[in-house]
Amino acid sequence: MASQTCDGPDREAQCMQALPTLDPDETSSGPGQSTSRGRRGQRGWLAAVSVVIVLGLVGFGGYAVDVPLSELTAAPVTLGGAVRIEPLSGWTIASRSQNRGVEELALSRGGGRLQVVAGTFRGEAEQLLAAYLRDFLTPATSRLAVSRTIQHVRLASGLTGSRISYLGTAHGGGPTVEGQVTAVVSPRGIGVAFDAFASQGLFPFVLGDVDHMIAFADVS
Numbered sequence: 210m211a212s213q214t215c216d217g218p219d220r221e222a223q224c225m226q227a228l229p230t231l232d233p234d235e236t237s238s239g240p241g242q243s244t245s246r247g248r249r250g251q252r253g254w255l256a257a258v259s260v261v262i263v264l265g266l267v268g269f270g271g272y273a274v275d276v277p278l279s280e281l282t283a284a285p286v287t288l289g290g291a292v293r294i295e296p297l298s299g300w301t302i303a304s305r306s307q308n309r310g311v312e313e314l315a316l317s318r319g320g321g322r323l324q325v326v327a328g329t330f331r332g333e334a335e336q337l338l339a340a341y342l343r344d345f346l347t348p349a350t351s352r353l354a355v356s357r358t359i360q361h362v363r364l365a366s367g368l369t370g371s372r373i374s375y376l377g378t379a380h381g382g383g384p385t386v387e388g389q390v391t392a393v394v395s396p397r398g399i400g401v402a403f404d405a406f407a408s409q410g411l412f413p414f415v416l417g418d419v420d421h422m423i424a425f426a427d428v429s
Contacts, residue, residue: 288312288327291399293427297418316422321407321415323422330400334371335359337400338392342373346390346404350377365425368393376409387412389419395428 283296289312296302296316303317311328330337338359347353356374363369370393378385388406395401403426405419406412 286314288314288325289399291395291397291429292325292327292401293429294325294422295425297422300418300422318415318418320411321419322405323419324404325401325426326404327399327401327428329398330394331398332394332400334369334392334394337394337402338371338373338390341390341392341402341404342375346375346377349379350375350386351380353377362391362424364393364423364428366427368395368428370423385409391423393428397429399428401426401428 283298283300285293285295286302287293289307292312294314294316297318300316300318300323303315303322305312305314307313311326313327314325316323316325332340342355354376360372361369362372370391372389372391374387374389376385376387385408386406387409388404391403391405393401393403403419403423405415405423407415
């Protein structure tokens with residue numbers, strides 16, 4: 210399913226839509242199967258990462274990247290033994306933390322940033338994506354515009370994820386940020402949100418790198 214990206218100020222009015230309203234208490238995972246059991250697990254997972262999202266957006270400055278992006282990888286990094294990601298050359302660990310069983314890793318290169326948040330999650334990828342947008346990206350961002358549709362992507366491992374594109378400004382000022390959030394949930398119930406962003410206009414220069422790192426991430 211194709212997505213519409215909010216790729217300029219003149220598109221904000223068109224792209225400003227209601228955020229996905231997938232309610233874990235109302236969404237069914239199959240005939241007669243309610244997912245209401247997952248709401249408590251979702252709230253706990255998301256509560257542990259709220260500060261991470263705010264700090265990532267507020268502290269982001271962004272600047273041009275002149276060096277061609279390389280396909281060479283650095284040493285793989287893991288989160289909780291359940292997520293393994295190989296940073297491409299030039300990407301370094303900007304921060305990592307753990308809180309209440311949820312781990313966060315932020316990779317950066319020049320004006321680009323990829324935040325990876327992982328923890329136990331009971332629900333579907335679209336539910337994780339909707340909750341991430343509603344509870345954290347929205348409160349941390351002003352004038353948030355999101356793509357009209359959810360794009361379904363497949364990782365190299367075979368897992369299917371849900372992705373949206375967004376445009377917004379951190380509360381308190383700063384540059385307009387352009388990015389995308391990809392959410393996946395493994396069969397073992399490990400939920401991972403990949404939040405990749407850069408200043409508006411620079412995101413296309415890092416998009417190839419972040420797409421590659423997400424596609425080849427190992428979520429077990």
